[in-house]
Amino acid sequence: MKRINLKLNVILLTILAMFAAMNSYSQQTREEIPAKYKWNLTDLYASDEAWRDAVESLTLKLDEVEQFKGTLTKSASNLLKALEFNTELSKEASKIYLYAGMNSDLDTRDMKYNGMKQELQSLFSNFGAKAAFIQPEILAADWETIEGFLKEEPKLEIYRMGLENMFRTKAHTLSEAEERIMALSGMVGSVPQAVYGTFSNAEMPKPEVTLSDGSTIAIGSAEYGRYRASSNRADRETVFNAYWNNFAKFKASYGEMLYGNVKSDIFNARARHYDSSLEASLYPNNIPAEVYHSLVDNVNENLPAFHRYLKIKQRMMGVDTLKYLDLYAPVVKDVDLKYSYDEATTLILEALKPLGKEYVSTVEKAVDERWIDVYPTPGKRSGAYSNGAFYDGHPFILLNYNDLYDDVSTLAHELGHTMQSYFSNKTQPYPTADYETFVAEVASTFNEVLLFNYMIDRVEDDDVKLSILMEWLDRFKGTLFRQTQFAEFELKIHEEAEKGKPLTGDEFSEIYADIVNRYYGHKEGVCHVDDYMHMEWAYIPHFYYNFYVYQYSTSFTASISLAEKVMSGDKQALDNYIEFLSAGGSDYPIELLKKAGVDMTSTEPFEKTIASMNKVMDEIEKILDKKEKE
Template sequence: MRKIRTILGTTLLALVLALLAISSFAQQTNRAEIDDKYKWNLTDIYPSDEAWRDAVNALSSELDQIETFKGTLTKSAENLLKAMKFNSNVSKEATRLYIYASMNSDLDSRDSKYNGMKQELQHLFANFGAKAAFIEPEILATDWATIDGFIKEKPELEQYRMGLENMFRTKAHSLSEGEERIMALSSTVTGTAADIYGTFRNAEMPAPKAVLTNGDTIEVTSAAYSRYRASSNREDRQRVFEAYWHNFAKFKASIGEMLNGNVKSDMFQAQARRYESSLKSALYPNNIPVDVYHSLVENVNKNLPAFHRYLEIKKRMLGVDTLKYLDLYAPVVKDVDLNYTYDEGSKLVLEALKPLGKEYTSTVKKAIDERWIDVYPTEGKVTGAYSNGAFYDGHPYILLNYNDLYDDVSTLAHELGHTMQSYFSNKNQPYPTSDYAIFVAEVASTFNEQLLFNYMVKTVKDEDVKLSLLMNWLDGFKGTLFRQTQFAEFELKIHEEAEKGNPLTGDSFSEIYDDIVKRYYGHDQNICFVDDYIDMEWAYIPHFYYNFYVYQYSTSFTASISLAEKVMSGDKKALENYMTFLSAGSSDYPIELLKAAGVDMTTAEPFEKAIAAMNKVMDEIEVILDKKGL
């Protein structure tokens, strides 16, 4: 999830970039050929670019008013309320402006028009942030008792309590007015590395070619790579892997500088605000103990034998002498093609989500029917999938790259989880607490995936299809818990190296990544052979530009397994608690919200339950394999 925040922590942009299930709907590259019902209706945000421009001009004319509040904030409850309201209204309108430009840009990253609109807004908001830099220092110049008294005097201030309390909790990391102004202005440059990476990767990076075993020559775009890595033809997988990763290696130095620039930006933010590390800087504002991060990495490394068991099952089902990294996405059940059109997949998801109640499923249907979702890949469209729930007065949006695979159905369920959390939080929370922290963002999404899996396993009768679904779940488990923790360990390591003063280059990134990936996959134990060119995979992961985001896929996944088990057992109180969680926004700290929902992430219990669930599925798979004599 990528966030740009105003002074008081209100969300300016919340994009959940979830999964790396990049689609390959290769035949449909012309957006004009796609039926409108499968495309976003962005006129819900603004009816036209002209209306957007009018809104920009209107907001611009109001921004200087922020300076009229200077020196008045702590003189009365009324003054504080006026300033908070003004800041909140600016944030809400700025968010609306930004998502319109951003999502239009995402539909065709080759079109510089909307990218230019984004840059214009970034400059505008950076200037506003500089003018508003006095707010936090001025409030912190008084004591909490005074602010608490204001809130009691003016009940309208209650909606800002959480943000104000957190401001005082993080007081040691707040700066003077002048310093805050510099920090605000710096936002125009600190995101440059991520912007360059996104533009290069999605729009300008040339695609290599590969010759398939049938003689066809293909362009190995990211979409094609995603398609052919799941091919049943091992030689084709080999050729596509080699072409794709060797192509990344040609740009190792440049992409290395991009990621190095992002790490330096994280370090700058941390050091400027007097945090002991970039990790602490990323986690402390949401009151997440760094032990949660370290424990995740340690627990995963301790449980690599369970991961290796999964790899041995994969090897057994593929019938290969040596399992290779390029085999990990290959179909393992012969003659079973889990293909679903988007319309079929939508119906499956709606059925699977019925345990969450009528309001939940009717809103999901509305999202499908009323063009909240942009479904298919087209030329220039950003890869992957995300849900953007930042349009507070409207509705969330989902970007997909749907390719008729079961993974795409699962991705749809995943993104709808994000969308529904945004929908319920926006509906039940005032704007200042409608956003939710990154730490809980992946709970609702992986919860939906779990419901879909359970529905599919219970409804299918064919043993081969069931086996395919069970393996698909394990693949998802691998991708969400082990693979994301692998990324989290890499992200932690590169920041630690930079903080020690060690240089970061494309070569050093590859060396660090190679060591981690080979350890996780048991390369030296002959569990899974990892080709040397996989040391470039770090350059493929956009999440490394989102400041310690990826670990939350893993923590959220373990939380969602625990919560889903309770809801699916028919526990009405568990369902009530879960729906309360979805509606809570940022009304409390993430750890406390999850505790109220029924899971304590400061303990090892959620992780242990997740590993137990994994072993249970592997037991079931092995029973079927033994029965089939495989």
């Protein structure tokens, strides 16, 4: 089956508003929101009944896979028939799952669509068990035989990439019986993530707090995201204390969830004869483990640059001690950068013009034809993502838009994912249309770079310029340093578990405390990290995605390098970039980026990113010095 991709954004859970009262949409039900701001899921299926018919039709076809058993390597035509059969099934399965999954995301409290997802997961797992013979049977032949088939039957060429990779990873492919067991294990391996999602989004109790204005509110993820950006420090303190101490009440349960997921990763790695969970995650995409380790090492060596950022934030806020709870608060007084969704789309369309007419016109279509579900509503999945799994249709974007400039940037980010899916699906045959996360975040961050440069070039007021510069600097914090902080934590907990150490909520908190305190210079007095923040690991859904987060950081460095070339007016750089967006999974991620113009096995992208960050900080300090002299 083709992997079902959810392209998650850099700050997956917390792109929310400063004050609920400033945006009435945050209080509205779905019925109260105009249709133009909501998904049109009839693009997938006209109704739940039509979806059910599609599921039944697909179910009848699944058993047909067994007709190919024992025939795959007897002729080129036999191999082609089997692969084409799998392609058609996969396309329909992706569409079916997309409909159930996105309906569930619109209201995580509605168990109907959650049940539909579970039904499909069981169905696909059973199919995987029946189709377990395919890969071992192909690998039983030698590559020369398969190469001969490719030359004999031109229609097989679109499967070359997958077949070559299959033979490259041959040492990690098991026997038919073992592959069947591995496929069936997917029914239980996904349980920790499913439990985490349901509990965190739908069932975790919300603590109540009383704010400085006398109002009493329940603090869930949406409220936390809103009030952590409050300009009132006392309110932030209240909200942080309540929110994180509430997580601590469920430390043992969150520990079991995450440890269960780590054990699942280890099981898969050892069953497939990998030396580690990290290798098992990276090797199928031909990404050297050194890329991961190099990222962590480079970020740790450049923590002084991060600490410089934190000291600038302290200076701008005018506080004696910068605290972790200050990191999302506004730093420029009397500047409230708020943009309605319609204003945001206008800004983004202007900012993206360097990418050409087709790019911009497709973004307009995404806005006008309801590819985007815009506003937060009760029960809606928090955060944002783009899903490009509807190959014969169009991508979809989920937002929780609350009128902050940060939300404008998030929309630009998700449109980057959407456009990569659009170009890949349009250009590539289905077997090579899907692309890996390692390259996915390049397209999204690239759009953020264009938006930042568009905005900063048109702002003259120093306070507004400072606000936008700091927002962009916050992206370096959130994408390069924070995501690498998560990546280091994820690596550490897997390494500890692989040594045989059992992990509980207490151990996770201890490991996280060591990393977060080091990154934020807690002991050096750069930024004070309260003890309750040691529970933050329980808040991050990415830890259930098998070494996912490091790719945000690597992609950020790649996008900085590529965007500079395109913005310089280099037409060849633009052509290379559009070709990159259109390449899908037609080559390995490292090679696709090399063709686009950036070598991720070198230190150059990281060095350019740190230089860019320092340039922004130089500009901020220049404006601050000027203002202090006035």
